[in-house]
Amino acid sequence: MSSLSKFETTPFASNPLETKADLAKFLVGLLDPLAAHTSPGGSRIHLGYTATHYDDIAAQLEGFSRPIWGLASFLAGGGEYEGTKRWVDGFANGTDPNNDEFWGNMRNRDQRMVECSAIGFAIAVAKEKLWDPLSDEAKRNFENWLGGMNDKEMPNTNWLWFRVFANLGLSRAGSPRFDAKRMKADMDHLDTFYIGDGWSRDGPEGVVQLDYYSSSFAIQFAQLAYSKLAQAEDPERCEEYRNRARKFALDFVHYFDEEGRAIPFGRSLTYRFAMSSFWGALAFADVELPAPLTWGVVKGLQLRNIRYWAKQPGAFYPDGTLTIGYCYPNQSMTENYNSPGSPYWCCKSFVALALPDNHPFWTSKEEPYPEALRNTVKALNHPLHITTNLGGHTYLLSSGQQCSYPVKQSAAKYGKLAYSSAFGYSVPVGNGTLEELGGDSTLALSDDNGETWKCRRDTREAKIENGKWLRSMWYPWKDVEVETWLVPPQKGSPMWHLRVHRIKTGRPLTSAEGGFAIYGQGEDGRALEPATGEDFGTYESGGEGRATSRAGVSGIVDLGVKPSRKGRAIRTDANSNLMVARAVLPTLMAEHDASGDSFWLVTGVFAVPNVLEEKGPRSGWTEEWEKRPAVPEEIHALMM
Ligand SMILES: *[C@@H]1O[C@H](CO)[C@@H](O)[C@H](O)[C@H]1NC(C)=O
Ligand SMILES: *[C@@H]1O[C@H](CO)[C@@H](O)[C@H](O)[C@H]1NC(C)=O
Numbered sequence: 001m002s003s004l005s006k007f008e009t010t011p012f013a014s015n016p017l018e019t020k021a022d023l024a025k026f027l028v029g030l031l032d033p034l035a036a037h038t039s040p041g042g043s044r045i046h047l048g049y050t051a052t053h054y055d056d057i058a059a060q061l062e063g064f065s066r067p068i069w070g071l072a073s074f075l076a077g078g079g080e081y082e083g084t085k086r087w088v089d090g091f092a093n094g095t096d097p098n099n100d101e102f103w104g105n106m107r108n109r110d111q112r113m114v115e116c117s118a119i120g121f122a123i124a125v126a127k128e129k130l131w132d133p134l135s136d137e138a139k140r141n142f143e144n145w146l147g148g149m150n151d152k153e154m155p156n157t158n159w160l161w162f163r164v165f166a167n168l169g170l171s172r173a174g175s176p177r178f179d180a181k182r183m184k185a186d187m188d189h190l191d192t193f194y195i196g197d198g199w200s201r202d203g204p205e206g207v208v209q210l211d212y213y214s215s216s217f218a219i220q221f222a223q224l225a226y227s228k229l230a231q232a233e234d235p236e237r238c239e240e241y242r243n244r245a246r247k248f249a250l251d252f253v254h255y256f257d258e259e260g261r262a263i264p265f266g267r268s269l270t271y272r273f274a275m276s277s278f279w280g281a282l283a284f285a286d287v288e289l290p291a292p293l294t295w296g297v298v299k300g301l302q303l304r305n306i307r308y309w310a311k312q313p314g315a316f317y318p319d320g321t322l323t324i325g326y327c328y329p330n331q332s333m334t335e336n337y338n339s340p341g342s343p344y345w346c347c348k349s350f351v352a353l354a355l356p357d358n359h360p361f362w363t364s365k366e367e368p369y370p371e372a373l374r375n376t377v378k379a380l381n382h383p384l385h386i387t388t389n390l391g392g393h394t395y396l397l398s399s400g401q402q403c404s405y406p407v408k409q410s411a412a413k414y415g416k417l418a419y420s421s422a423f424g425y426s427v428p429v430g431n432g433t434l435e436e437l438g439g440d441s442t443l444a445l446s447d448d449n450g451e452t453w454k455c456r457r458d459t460r461e462a463k464i465e466n467g468k469w470l471r472s473m474w475y476p477w478k479d480v481e482v483e484t485w486l487v488p489p490q491k492g493s494p495m496w497h498l499r500v501h502r503i504k505t506g507r508p509l510t511s512a513e514g515g516f517a518i519y520g521q522g523e524d525g526r527a528l529e530p531a532t533g534e535d536f537g538t539y540e541s542g543g544e545g546r547a548t549s550r551a552g553v554s555g556i557v558d559l560g561v562k563p564s565r566k567g568r569a570i571r572t573d574a575n576s577n578l579m580v581a582r583a584v585l586p587t588l589m590a591e592h593d594a595s596g597d598s599f600w601l602v603t604g605v606f607a608v609p610n611v612l613e614e615k616g617p618r619s620g621w622t623e624e625w626e627k628r629p630a631v632p633e634e635i636h637a638l639m640m
């Protein structure tokens, strides 16, 4: 018997999630509890009372539409779901202007547009089950509603894909509302977002964001689904999309760790295991895989990620519906467009259910993370990320990304110096104290003695130098400039990465540089106490701060010629870290005067996460702690 209380597990934790039947069972386990939250006519699913920037009807439409990614895939792959009628009724009633449950006509830039991608996809793959049963009148209403998108304004982003899918669905239904010209124009435009090596920006030139919207959440997934569904009429474009995916896969695989987690980076993280839907989509599109990827490897990448999420207690309410948040419910990290139905975007990762039972994805034996991709450091030129899993810790160094429009907690989501699959990242929960700032993996600066803080958001002149490290500029105030080099782990010191900052300031500053935030409770369930050596606890000494707990060890060290910063292990405010609600943050602090001359900060960041269910960092980490990384010669020369 497991000793876990029911609050420490999920309704899905016992599902091994190894076979197609297991995956279908998990999907049904997510769909069934929605019945109790569904409106009488089926068209709205109401899962909570928190608000979004758009109207509540659109929010309830989200609750209705997003699970369809899973339902339609399941039906397409030969599955039967007895609750399917709820969605068929919902289509009829939601699109009937004379019904109380009418979703409302599409306006310009309407949130309803987003939902048309799942709906269009559903008609394209499961027409017999989801479209054919509708009455003629319902079909007319449905196509009018969906086709209402064709003459509306849309944001110049991945959103255009939603209209492509709406039109794809309309074409498969043989509808007169299908607009072939519009669809081609949208795709031609979307193709201008392509920047090479498989990567597309989420918008026109000038947009630098390359987050999960470029991969699983939107663009790559859409390209792959399209390449499968439109092969007959648009073969060249479909082949181009498969080629892009082949290149992209070899970069994207570096965002996943051996345990199945993806590195949290960017916005919309409450979509959780949607992060891995690219892998299922590769199979859906029958892409010929580039080595070292095999179907067994791809299956592992997809299923391990879903398996990880199926076991996260904080991701679900006790009835099996999803919470808004990441590893636990929290509004601080979310965006103003996350309704209680939004997390169901994760249902894209059920696309593997659309595959026939004899597809190699299902017949191959699941394989672990490929040996050839372990203990690597890889510079990704388009997103300006250096990814690494050297020493068993999967994370990325980042400089140069930012959101092209104001998004909540933008500095935390795009501007941090590092993002880890094991330690996640933190967001501010207030603006009063350093504890509230959640300043992990960043350099925080204050010009008012710690009253308020600034962290990097607007990163300038970022580049990867010599294929080896990142270099960038940050101008937090008119008279302050910060030049930063981020150096990935080196062979002799694999548990460390290095940061070098050259700071020039015309005003007095306080600095607080954070490492990775780590689970901050001891084995007694109480806050970590000071401890030395291998014991769990916090450690603060001169220029060193560190914390050790069942999640592993995280530390930060001042490696300056004359270390002058104070090492601390700060208990950050509750609910600031995405992965653990109670965290400790190793931090270096100092005061700097307004000399106007450049000064240098050199920082070593150390981290060893625990492995699977084991508690604490692996033994031998204390020796690694002593192997301090050296500043590369080229950078060292600048410091002379
Ligand atoms: C919803 O649609 C179905 C099928 O058209 C119909 O039988 C039912 O009465 C409708 N329900 C409501 C509440 O309008
Ligand atoms: C999330 O974090 C905020 C700020 O710490 C807290 O007030 C709130 O209760 C948390 N939970 C939810 C569900 O938002």
Ligand SMILES: *[C@@H]1O[C@H](CO)[C@@H](O)[C@H](O)[C@H]1NC(C)=O
Pocket: 431, 432, 452, 453
């Ligand atoms: C911090 O919060 C207070 C109160 O909401 C607000 O007045 C102030 O402008 C905020 N300061 C910063 C720097 O964001």
